[in-house]
Amino acid sequence: MAEQIAVEVTRFSPERDKTPSIQSFDVPLRKEWVVLDALNYIKDKVDGSLSFRWSCRMGVCGSCGMMVNGEPKLTCATFLTDYAPGPVRIEPLKNFPVMRDLIVEINDFLGKLSKVKPWIIRQKEKPVTEGEYLQTPEQLDTYKQFSMCINCLLCYAACPVYGLDPMFSGPAALALAQRYNMDSRDEGKEERMDILSQHDGIWGCTFVGECTQVCPKHVDPAGAIQQYKLTATQEWFKSFIMPKGAK
Amino acid sequence: MLDISSHDVLLIGGGGAGLRAAIAVAETNPNLSVAVISKVYPMRSHTVSAEGGAAGVIGKNDSLDEHCYDTISGGDWLPDQDAVEAFVKEAPLELMRLEHWGCPWNREPDGHIAVRPFGGMKKERTWFAADKTGFHMLHTLFQTSLKYDAVARYDEYYATKLLMDDGQVQGAVAVELSSGKVQAITAKAVIICTGGCGRVFPFTTNAAIKTGDGMALTYRAGAPLKDMEFIQYHPTGLPFTGILITEAARAEGGYMLNKDGYRYLQDYNLGTPQPTPVLRSMELGPRDRLSQAFVKEFERGRTVEGPYGAVVHLDLRHLGEKKIEAKLPFVRELCLKYENLDPVRELIPVRPVVHYVMGGIHTDLNGATPLQGLFAAGEAACVSINGANRLGSNSLTECLVFGARAGRAAAEFASVQRPPGRHLLAQAAEEEERLQDRFLNKSGGRERIATLREEMQKTMEQSAGIYRSGESLQHAAGKLRELQERFEDIGLDDHSRAFNTELVAALELASMLDVAESVIQCALQRQESRGAHQRTDFPARDDQKYLAHSLVSRQADGSPVVSYAPVTITRWPPAERVYGK
C-alpha cells in the first residue's frame, strides 16, 4: 500500500445543510500529484458528489482557487507532498459566498470587472486596414504585468478590506483597470477615474499587500492600486485648478 | 421547474471562436439580442491555454499564397482550398482587429507587430504574446465583449440538447449549474463553438472541458461530422501531466534529442541539422511527421525510459536564460513547477500527446451546417482548413476568422426569421424529464463514470493513436458499442440539484462516447495513410479513393455511418509533401 495522506474537505449542500462541515478522505500520496489530483481521486473513486471547479490543470484558466491549509492557492499548481504527512485541509475561497462544497459565487467580481471598463477606449477608432497602433516594447512593459491576471480571485480571498467591505472593487478589478489606463493605445483613463471615484473604490485599500503576496501570476495588484491612487490624486487636483473639460 | 428565454442568436461556447462570433453578431446588427452559453466562465475556456501564437501574413517578404501553400501541404491536400484562401486573406485583418482591441502582442523595437517562426510554415508569420497567446487573446475578447450591451451571458450553463422545429434548429436546452434548473433558450440561429474533444484520449494537452459536447449535440440532431479520424498528436508534451511545451520552443531554436543526444529528426526525411532554426525543416517540420518519428525512434530503442513511459528530450539550454525569459517564460514556469527542472540548464523530457482534432461539425465557408439555423466555428467545426494535419498557430486564427464569419452569417439569417414558437417548451420539458429519469432520480445504476471513461480513453489510445490498423480499429468499434450499452446502467452518487458536477461528468461522457465512435468509424473506413491518420495496413496516401472528406452521420440505432464528399482544389494540385529541402 502506498503512503496515504488525509485530505479534509469542506462539504456543503444548500439543499441539505444549514452550515458547512468537514469530511476527511484518505488519498494516496504521490509525488507528482497536485492537490487537485487528490480531489479528482476522491470524486472518481470514492464519492462522486464532491463538487469543485477545475479545467486547464496548468495554472492558467483560473478555475481551481481554494484555501489550502488556510492559504488561497491554485490547487492545480500546489503539490500534495508539500503538506505531508498531513492532514491537509481544503476549503472554499474565503470572502465569497459558498454555493456547494468547494465552489464559491464569483458574480460579484464579474460585475466589478465590467464596471471598470476593461477594454480599449478611444475617441476615434482607425480602420484595421490602416494597421496597428504602434507600441514599443517599453510601452508594452508598462502594463504587461497587470495584463497577466487570470481572474483566479486568490487576491480577493486574501484581501482584508474586501472581507470587511464588499463594495470595494478589489485587487484584480483595479489591476485590470490600471492595465488599460497604462496601455499607450487607450484614451479612457478619465472615464475610468470618474467611475472609480464615485464610491470608495481604491480609497478603501489600506496597502496591506496580501493580494500581491498570494498572486500566482505576479500581477502585483497592490502596486497597481498604488499607481492608481497617485494618478487619481493628480486628476483630483487638476479638477480644482482647471474647469472640467479643459484638462 | 422549467424556465424559458429567447434571443435572436445563441452561441453555445464562449472561447475564442464563441466570443468573436458574439461580437460579430452585435456589430452586424446592433438590434439583435445575442446570448452566450458557456459551461465555464468564458475566460476559463480552453483557448486560455494556447501558448505559441496565431498565424497571419504580415511580413514584407511573405505572401498570402505562401501561407495557403503551407496550410494545404501541411494538411496533406485534404483542406478545402477555397476555405484556406478565405482564411489566409482575412487572417491578418482579424489579428489586427485584436490589436485594436488591446491584445498585448509582442512588438519590434519600433513598435510594429513582431512575428515568430512556427512548425510547417515557410515564413515567419506567427503573431504572439510571449508564450501566453491564447490567454491574452481570450481575455482581450472577453473584456472587449463586456462593452456590448446586446451580449447576454449564461455563465456556467451546460447545453444538453438542441431544440428543433421541422428540421430547423431554434435554440437549446441548458442546465443552470448553480441551481440545477433546466432552461429552454430559444433563438432564430444557433452557433456552436464548443471546442475540441481531446479528452476522449487519456493523455492530452486538453483541458477537462474539452469533451466534444457540441459535436455530439449536432451529431444527435442529425448533421454530419467531418474528418473525425484526424487527431493531432503534438510532439512535445510533458510526461504524466500532458502539459504542452509550445512549438515556439523549437521555433526559437530548441533541439529534439534522442537518448544519445542525437538530433534524430534528420533520419526521417526532415532535413539536415543546422545550429539555428530553418523553416519547414527538422524541428520545424509538421507535427504529424514529428510525432511519427518519435514512434520510430522508440521502435529503434533510441528513446529514454522514464517513469511514465518513453520520452525524448527537448534541449533549450543553448538559447540562454535571457532569450528563454523574453520569449518562453511560460515554458520555464511550467517546467519549474511541474517537472522541477530549469530548461535554462536542463533537458526537458517530452513525448507526443493528443492535442487537437482536425475534424468537427461539417460546415461551409460561413459556418453554416446542413441543418437550417445551425452554424459552427472554432475547433468544434470543420470548414476545412486543417485537412489531415493542422499547422500550429492556424487554429487560434481560425477561431477569429470563422467565428466572425459564422457570427455575420447567423446575424443575417436571424434578421429575416420569425421568432420560434413557445411549443418548443414541450421538447425542453421532455429533456428535463430525461435528465431526471436517467440520472438525477435514478437509483441502482451499477456503472461508475470514471470506470467507463478510463476504458474509453484506453481503447482510443490503443486503437486510434499515432499508428492505427484495421484490426485495432475493429476492436475499438466493438468495445465502444459495449461501453455505450454499459452507459445505460450508469449510477450517480450525487442526486442534488445545486452544482451537480457529477451530472455534468455523465453528460460529458455521453458526448465523448458518441464522438469516439465517430472517430473510430471514420478511421476504419479510410484505408490509406494521410497526415495524422497513419494506417499500418495501408501505409500510402491514396488520392484515387480518398482525396475526400469523411462525413459521419448517426443512424437510427445510434451507430455511425460514413460517406464521402469531394475536396475543393483551386490552385494547388495534390503533390508530395516535402520538408527540409
Ligand SMILES: Cc1cc2nc3c(=O)[nH]c(=O)nc-3n(C[C@H](O)[C@H](O)[C@H](O)COP(=O)(O)OP(=O)(O)OC[C@H]3O[C@@H](n4cnc5c(N)ncnc54)[C@H](O)[C@@H]3O)c2cc1C
Ligand atoms: C495547450 C494548448 C496550446 C495551444 N496552442 C495553440 C497555439 O499556440 N496556436 C494555435 O493556433 N492553437 C493552439 N491551440 C489550439 C487552440 O487553442 C484551440 O483550438 C482553440 O483555442 C479552440 O477554441 P474554441 O473557441 O473553438 O474552443 P474553446 O476555447 O475550447 O471553448 C469552448 C467553449 O465551449 C463551451 N462549452 C463546451 N461544451 C459546452 C456545453 N455542453 N454547454 C455550454 N458550453 C459548452 C466552453 O465552456 C467554452 O466556453 C492550443 C491548444 C492547446 C490544448
Ligand code: SF4
Ligand atoms: S491579481 Fe493575481 S491573485 Fe488576483 S485574480 Fe489576478 S491572477 Fe489571481
Ligand code: FES
Ligand atoms: S485548473 Fe486551471 S488554473 Fe487550476
